[in-house]
Amino acid sequence: xxxxxxxxxxxxxxxxxxxxxxxxxxxxxxxxxxxxxxxxxxxxxxxxxxxxxxxxxxxxxxxxxxxxxxxxxxxxxxxxxxxxxxxxxxxxxxxxxxxxxxxxxxxxxxxxxxxxxxxxxxxxxxxxxxxxxxxxxxxxxxxxxxxxxxxxxxxxxxxxxxxxxxxxxxxxxxxxxxxxxxxxxxxxxxxxxxxxxxxxxxxxxxxxxxxxxxxxxxxxxxxxxxxxxxxxxxxxxxxxxxxxxxxxxxxxxxxxxxxxxxxxxxxxxxxxxxxxxxxxxxxxxxxxxxxxxxxxxxxxxxxxxxxxxxxxxxxxxxxxxxxxxxxxxxxxxxxxxxxxxxxxxxxxxxxxxxxxxxxxxxxxxxxxxxxxxxxxxxxxxxxxxxxxxxxxxxxxxxxxxxxxxxxxxxxxxxxxxxxxxxxxxxxxxxxxxxxxxxxxxxxxxxxxxxxxxxxxxxxxxxxxxxxxxxxxxxxxxx
Amino acid sequence: xxxxxxxxxxxxxxxxxxxxxxxxxxxxxxxxxxxxxxxxxxxxxxxxxxxxxxxxxxxxxxxxxxxxxxxxxxxxxxxxxxxxxxxxxxxxxxxxxxxxxxxxxxxxxxxxxxxxxxxxxxxxxxxxxxxxxxxxxxxxxxxxxxxxxxxxxxxxxxxxxxxxxxxxxxxxxxxxxxxxxxxxxxxxxxxxxxxxxxxxxxxxxxxxxxxxxxxxxxxxxxxxxxxxxxxxxxxxxxxxxxxxxxxxxxxxxxxxxxxxxxxxxxxxxxxxxxxxxxxxxxxxxxxxxxxxxxxxxxxxxxxxxxxxxxxxxxxxxxxxxxxxxxxxxxxxxxxxxxxxxxxxxxxxxxxxxxxxxxxxxxxxxxxxxxxxxxxxxxxxxxxxxxxxxxxxxxxxxxxxxxxxxxxxxxxxxxxxxxxxxxxxxxxxxxxxxxxxxxxxxxxxxxxxxxxxxxxxxxxxxxxxxxxxxxxxxxxxxx
Numbered sequence: 001x002x003x004x005x006x007x008x009x010x011x012x013x014x015x016x017x018x019x020x021x022x023x024x025x026x027x028x029x030x031x032x033x034x035x036x037x038x039x040x041x042x043x044x045x046x047x048x049x050x051x052x053x054x055x056x057x058x059x060x061x062x063x064x065x066x067x068x069x070x071x072x073x074x075x076x077x078x079x080x081x082x083x084x085x086x087x088x089x090x091x092x093x094x095x096x097x098x099x100x101x102x103x104x105x106x107x108x109x110x111x112x113x114x115x116x117x118x119x120x121x122x123x124x125x126x127x128x129x130x131x132x133x134x135x136x137x138x139x140x141x142x143x144x145x146x147x148x149x150x151x152x153x154x155x156x157x158x159x160x161x162x163x164x165x166x167x168x169x170x171x172x173x174x175x176x177x178x179x180x181x182x183x184x185x186x187x188x189x190x191x192x193x194x195x196x197x198x199x200x201x202x203x204x205x206x207x208x209x210x211x212x213x214x215x216x217x218x219x220x221x222x223x224x225x226x227x228x229x230x231x232x233x234x235x236x237x238x239x240x241x242x243x244x245x246x247x248x249x250x251x252x253x254x255x256x257x258x259x260x261x262x263x264x265x266x267x268x269x270x271x272x273x274x275x276x277x278x279x280x281x282x283x284x285x286x287x288x289x290x291x292x293x294x295x296x297x298x299x300x301x302x303x304x305x306x307x308x309x310x311x312x313x314x315x316x317x318x319x320x321x322x323x324x325x326x327x328x329x330x331x332x333x334x335x336x337x338x339x340x341x342x343x344x345x346x347x348x349x350x351x352x353x354x355x356x357x358x359x360x361x362x363x364x365x366x367x368x369x370x371x372x373x374x375x376x377x378x379x380x381x382x383x384x385x386x387x388x389x390x391x392x393x394x395x396x397x398x399x400x401x402x403x404x405x406x407x408x409x410x411x412x413x414x415x416x417x418x419x420x421x422x423x424x425x426x427x428x429x430x431x432x433x434x435x436x437x438x439x440x441x442x443x444x445x446x447x448x449x450x451x452x453x454x455x456x457x458x459x460x461x462x463x464x465x466x467x468x469x470x471x472x473x474x475x476x477x478x
Numbered sequence: 479x480x481x482x483x484x485x486x487x488x489x490x491x492x493x494x495x496x497x498x499x500x501x502x503x504x505x506x507x508x509x510x511x512x513x514x515x516x517x518x519x520x521x522x523x524x525x526x527x528x529x530x531x532x533x534x535x536x537x538x539x540x541x542x543x544x545x546x547x548x549x550x551x552x553x554x555x556x557x558x559x560x561x562x563x564x565x566x567x568x569x570x571x572x573x574x575x576x577x578x579x580x581x582x583x584x585x586x587x588x589x590x591x592x593x594x595x596x597x598x599x600x601x602x603x604x605x606x607x608x609x610x611x612x613x614x615x616x617x618x619x620x621x622x623x624x625x626x627x628x629x630x631x632x633x634x635x636x637x638x639x640x641x642x643x644x645x646x647x648x649x650x651x652x653x654x655x656x657x658x659x660x661x662x663x664x665x666x667x668x669x670x671x672x673x674x675x676x677x678x679x680x681x682x683x684x685x686x687x688x689x690x691x692x693x694x695x696x697x698x699x700x701x702x703x704x705x706x707x708x709x710x711x712x713x714x715x716x717x718x719x720x721x722x723x724x725x726x727x728x729x730x731x732x733x734x735x736x737x738x739x740x741x742x743x744x745x746x747x748x749x750x751x752x753x754x755x756x757x758x759x760x761x762x763x764x765x766x767x768x769x770x771x772x773x774x775x776x777x778x779x780x781x782x783x784x785x786x787x788x789x790x791x792x793x794x795x796x797x798x799x800x801x802x803x804x805x806x807x808x809x810x811x812x813x814x815x816x817x818x819x820x821x822x823x824x825x826x827x828x829x830x831x832x833x834x835x836x837x838x839x840x841x842x843x844x845x846x847x848x849x850x851x852x853x854x855x856x857x858x859x860x861x862x863x864x865x866x867x868x869x870x871x872x873x874x875x876x877x878x879x880x881x882x883x884x885x886x887x888x889x890x891x892x893x894x895x896x897x898x899x900x901x902x903x904x905x906x907x908x909x910x911x912x913x914x915x916x917x918x919x920x921x922x923x924x925x926x927x928x929x930x931x932x933x934x935x936x937x938x939x940x941x942x943x944x945x946x947x948x949x950x951x952x953x954x955x956x
Contacts, residue, residue, distance in 0.1 A: 022947055023950060330954040380535070413893060415924060445893040446821070449793075
C-alpha cells in the first residue's frame with residue numbers, strides 16, 4: 001500500500017499521520033509544494049508581529065518529526081496532474097524537471113488561495129512595491145522582507161476579517177500606523193454587527209483607523225514626494241459609504257479578503273465541484289474519482305446545521321484529513337461535520353462564534369430569535385470580573401440552540417466558553433436545556449450558573465417564558 | 479398559592495426565584511435562619527483574604543433585589559418543625575418567640591453543616607480561643623473578628639479540600655504563615671494524587687507547610703510563654719504517617735474538613751434519608767412527604783453516572799432549587815443530574831474535575847482506564863503557552879468517556895475546558911468521539927486539536943489504537 005498525499009498543510013499531514021498511526025506498514029509519501037510542511041499558517045500574523053521569534057517555530061512539527069513517524073516528504077514538489085486511471089501523480093520536481101509517483105490511494109489537500117479582489121493596480125504591483133497578499137510561508141517572507149527593507153511607518157489593510165484583524169494588531173505591534181478598510185458595514189463580519197462594533201472599538205483604542213462600508217478601488221505608486229525624490233509610497237483610492245472618493249498615502253498595502261479553494265489539480269482530473277467551487281466530497285472524504293480522496297480548504301464542508309457549504313478552517317482540515325487518511329487505507333470513518341466554531345484575538349479582546357447566525361438559520365428553514373446579554377465571566381465580588389457579550393440564537397419553533405457569538409476581554413475564558421455551546425450544538429440541545437449542564441464554578445473563574453447558561457436563560461426569558469407560564473397554568477388548572 | 483421555602487442559600491432562593499418567574503401571582507415566602515439571604519458562601523475565602531472589600535458584596539442579590547422579585551423574606555427566623563398534615567411551618571422568630579406559617583407547598587433547603595472531626599479539645603475551644611469552623615456568614619464574621627483581634631502570625635488549617643486550600647491561600651494573602659494538615663495521602667483528594675501533587679507543589683511555592691497522611695488529634699491552649707504571660711497561642715498535636723507524634727504552636731486553627739447534610743427539620747417531619755444521611759428525594763425533588771420538596775446540600779444527589787449519591791455543590795443546589803420551585807407550583811421539571819463538575823483556584827493554579835475517577839467508576843461496574851498527558855493550552859510558538867495536566871478516564875469495554883481531571887496555570891482556560899468534558903459526559907460521548915467536536919482555535923488561545931481533544935486522543939492511543947489497527951486490517955483483508 002502506497003498512500004500519497006498532496007499538500008503539506010493541515011489536511012495532507014493529518015491524513016499522512018493518521019495513516020501511519022493506523023498501519024505502520026503503509027508506505028506514505030507527502031508531496032509538498034514548498035519547503036514548509038506542517039507549518040501553522042494561522043500563526044503567520046504572530047511571526048510578522050515579532051511575537052514568534054523564529055519562523056521555524058511556526059511548524060506544528062519539524063520535517064524530522066514528520067519523517068520520524070515513517071512518512072516520506074517530497075518538498076518543493078508541485079503536483080501538476082493526476083492520472084486517475086494510471087494511479088499516478090505527475091510532478092514538477094524542485095529542479096523544474098517532471099516525474100511521476102505511483103500510488104494506491106491518493107489524498108489531495110491542496111488548500112486554498114487568497115482571493116484577489118478587483119482593485120485596479122493590484123495585478124501590476126507586488127512585493128517590490130510594498131503590496132502584499134498573505135497566505136503562504138513564501139508570502140510571509142516576502143512581507144517580512146518588505147518590512148525590513150522599507151521600514152514602513154504606515155500601512156493599509158484591505159479586509160477586516162480574521163487575518164486582517166490579526167494583521168492590524170501585528171503591524172501595530174511593530175509600530176506601524178494602520179488603516180483598515182472593510183467593504184461590509186462592520187469589522188469581523190462573521191459575527192453580528194452588535195459584536196463587531198465591540199471589536200471595532202478595540203481597534204479604535206489601539207489607534208487603528210477603521211473605514212467600513214468602504215471599497216478600495218485602486219492602488220498605485222505615488223510617483224514622487226514634494227522634494228522630487230522617490231518616496232516608495234503607495235497611493236490607495238477608495239469610495240466611502242456615500243460613494244465619495246477617498247485617498248490614502250501609505251508605505252505598505254496588505255490585501256487579506258479571504259480565500260477560495262485551490263481545486264485545479266482535482267478539477268483537471270475530473271472531480272466535481274460544489275459550494276463556492278470547492279471540490280465535492282462525501283462524508284468519507286471520497287471525491288468520486290476512484291482511489292482519490294480530498295480534504296481541507298480545497299473541498300466543500302459538511303456542516304451539521306447547514307448541510308454542505310464551504311467553510312475553510314484549519315480545525316476542519318485536521319479532522320477531514322484524519323478521516324481521509326483512515327479511509328484511504330480501507331477504513332470506514334465519517335467526518336462528523338463542522339459547526340463553524342471560530343475564535344480570534346484582537347488586541348485584548350476575544351471574539352468567538354459557533355453555529356448559525358439568524359440570516360444563516362433562515363436559509364435552512366429555522367425561525368430564529370437572538371438574545372444578547374452580558375453576564376460577568378466570574379462573580380463580580382472577586383476582583384477583575386468583566387462582562388462577556390453573548391448573543392444566543394435559537395429556533396423559536398423548537399427551542400433548539402442554533403448558535404452563539406461571544407466577545408469578551410482576554411482572560412475571560414471566552415475562547416473555551418464558546419466550546420460549551422459548540423458541544424451543546426453538536427448534540428442538538430435546546431437553549432433551555434443548557435441550564436441542566438453541570439459546568440464548573442469557583443468565584444474567581446465563574447458563577448453558579450455559568451455565563452453561557454445565564455445567556456441561554458436570557459434567551460429563554462425573552463422567547464419562552466410566557467409559554468412556560470401558560471403551560472404551568474394549564475397543568476395546575478387541569 | 480402560598481409557597482414557603484426554608485433556607486436563604488442557593489436552593490431556597492433558587493426555588494423562590496423560579497416560582498416567582500413562572501407564576502407572578504404566587505405568594506412566596508423565604509424563611510432564612512440568619513440575616514444573610516442569597517450570600518455566596520463559596521466567596522467567603524475571598525472575603526477573609528481581603529480580596530472582597532465588603533462582606534455585603536458577597537450577596538448574589540441584595541435583600542432589596544430579592545424583594546423586588548415579589549418574594550417575602552423572613553430573616554433571622556428558624557424553622558423548628560413542619561406540621562405536614564397541617565400544612566404549617568413552625569418558627570422561632572427573631573425575638574425568640576414562636577409562630578407559624580401556613581403553606582400550600584414547602585421547599586426545604588436547609589443545606590449542610592460543617593463536619594466536626596474527632597479532635598480532642600475541639601468542642602471546648604471556640605472563636606475566643608482562635609479555633610474556628612467556617613461555613614456560614616456568622617462563622618465568617620467570627621473568624622474575621624479573631625483575625626482583627628489577635629493578628630495571628632501563624633495558622634493551622636485542618637483539611638486540604640476545596641475550602642481548606644482556598645483558606646490556605648487567603649490566610650497567606652494576609653501575611654499569615656500557614657500549616658495545612660490533611661489526613662489523606664495528598665492534598666485536594668477529590669482529584670488523583672498525580673494531580674494533587676501539582677497542587678501541593680503550588681502550596682510549597684507559596685510557603686504553605688503541608689503535612690499529608692497526618693491526623694490532628696488534639697488542640698489546646700498553650701498556657702504561657704517563657705516569660706510567663708498569656709500568649710493566646712494554641713498547641714496542636716497530631717500523628718504523622720509513621721504514627722509519630724507531631725506538635726505545632728499556632729495562633730489560629732481553622733477546621734474545614736467537609737460538610738454533612740442538615741436534615742433535622744425534614745427527618746423530624748418524617749422524611750426518609752439516603753446516601754450519607756441526606757434526605758431522599760426523587761428527580762422532581764419530592765421528599766415523599768405531601769407538598770414538601772427539598773433541594774440542595776440537605777438532600778441526596780442524583781448523579782448521571784453514579785446514580786444516587788451525596789455530592790453537595792452550589793451549582794447543584796441552584797439547579798435542584800429551580801426544579802423544586804417549578805414543581806411546587808405544579809410543574810413537571812426533572813433534575814437532570816450532576817456530573818460532579820468542580821473547579822478550585824489555588825494561588826496561580828486551577829484544578830478541575832468532572833465525572834468519575836477510576837475507583838468511583840469501578841463501583842458502578844465500569845472497567846476504567848486513565849491516561850495522563852500535558853498538552854499546551856495554546857500553540858507553543860505563541861508567547862505564554864503552558865501545559866495543562868489532563869487525566870482522562872474512559873471505560874475500556876465501551877470506550878465511553880467517564881471523567882476528566884485537569885490542572886493548569888491560571889490563564890490557561892482550564893476552568894472552562896473542564897466544561898467541554900462535562901458537556902461530552904452529559905451526552906455520553908465516547909472518548910474517541912471527542913475528536914469530532916468542532917472546538918475553537920486561534921494560536922494565542924488553543925490548538926487545531928484543542929488540549930481537551932489531545933488528551934482524549936492520548937487515551938485512545940493508550941487503550942484503543944491496537945484494536946483500531948486490527949479492525950482496519952480485518953476490513954482490508956475482507
